[in-house]
Amino acid sequence: MSNREALRQRLRAGLTTLKLELDDPTIEQQLDYVDLLLRWNAAYNLTAVRDAGEMVTRHLLDSLAILAYVTGNSLADLGSGAGLPGIPLALANPDLHVHLVDSNGKKARFLREAVRHLRLADRVRVDECRVEAVVGEFDCITARAFATLADMLAWGGHLLAAEGRWLALKGRFPQDELDNLPPGFKIEAVHRIDVPGLDAERHLVIIKRSFAEPSARILP
Template structure:
């Protein structure tokens, strides 16, 4: 039988992610909750909890060094990857978990309550209809859609300070070609996730400042 606590601790060590005892307990409690609800709600195709540690917990932890700022949106959050994991690791930041599937947001709400995550807000809505009133510091997606759709569907939730974090498998060459002209790749990282055999990449995007707006008053 796999010792999930040891697997998590060793994986975090390999990722160079400091993990407190409380954070480890919360992550393992989330794993238990995900496994329990998955049997009825089909939150993830992964059924083996040991595989969930690598493919969900450690995969989400791998992007933690790139999560700056205080307000984050996890769009198409599903079972809470990476939003719940990031919220556990960044109690100082606020995370909005958005999904249009009512069953998934019911699970996310239960996870928020049971894990006592005061920094989490769960929203059951289509992203196009979500109007929070201000831009997020960061927007993250994990297999939500193509990168062009990811950017366009969340454009109204961003400004030039917002960073989009797109979690991908293989490097998305074709998707990058389809990005809007006013969006650039700020950074690209190939990630090595302990226990995951497949390729993992993180693309960090931002909106460009329009030239005519960059120097007001000139001319």
Template sequence: MHPFFQDLKQGSEKLGLSLSDDALNLLLKYQDALVLWNKAFNLTAIRDPKEMLVKHLLDSLSILKDLPQGRLLDVGTGGGMPGMIIALCQPERECVLLDSNGKKIRFLKQFIADLKLKNVIAVQTRVENEDTINELGQFDVITSRAFASLLDFIAAARPYMHDKSVIAAMKGLIPEDELTQVAEFKHQIIELSVPRLDEQRHLILLHR
């Protein structure tokens, strides 16, 4: 058994999730790969696996039960958070992970190939690239935890949206000022509680 298996199982249960042992083991394989590649490619500033478990895996898992269904785009996915973690837990959901950083996308493509994952692809491109927008089409859910500004995220997501698309923004503090500037969107704010993380976390769902 993986040394972090019980920690991940207990943490995910505290988040109200009942993940299968297979899903938990996939998540730990992903973290192990991230730790290994991180030594050479600097994919994330967090180097300690115990800290990764909390700040990457559990933090990303915290949005899972509140995410709307459907085809998902993760903008600025970096090393795959939260998009890869969603894809591993929900194999029925089609996920596209998008980032302009070649090293990070190379890592994700290798991991996808090694595990023969069928529901997720990684694309190296800038989010505003016209060819990418035309090629990838529209998504039901667009998520990110990479954007400092909610307004920047909305601007990036807009070309990928249809009338019923939902933006799912992972934030620390609630950006009250920015929410007043996006009156075209109805919003729902969900307070998240990540086990062993003593920081504020919120999921902001925006839809037309």
């Protein structure tokens, strides 16, 4: 079995567990992204994950595990780094317009090459800047291991549309952060995310704007 076929089987098995269906061309694009990330990672140190199989689990499946929670047509991926979760989500949803935001020049160069290589230029944009400098309003915002919830919202809360959803990816249940949510925002839900093949805690915190009621305390 070729390495590519092994990766393909690993991705397909994970998608089945997540109850997701991607067509064959999209699966190949996801694997093309892993290939590109492997090539650039040696020089640019984009991720601590060096093994292609682990990238399928820790990057592709970890990102796609939140696909069902993405709403609307526009998404900003803040602190995108190597394009996670923004690029896997953009590949999986052809109707989604994505802004990948990162202030690191090397990472932004990789993101621009990934957008070109994966033929996403018509609906994926790279913003090489700090989150505070981004202009616009988005139906959905993602942030993966970016900062505390309070800092995320202080820097990028202005980007969330009135009925938009902020999808914050966390490891352990972030009770302290939930207790210190800034005014103007509320917790809609916290979901435990089970990523196939990943032996680690994952939680998705969904945040919305609050126009009157205070944020609720969420218990694990």
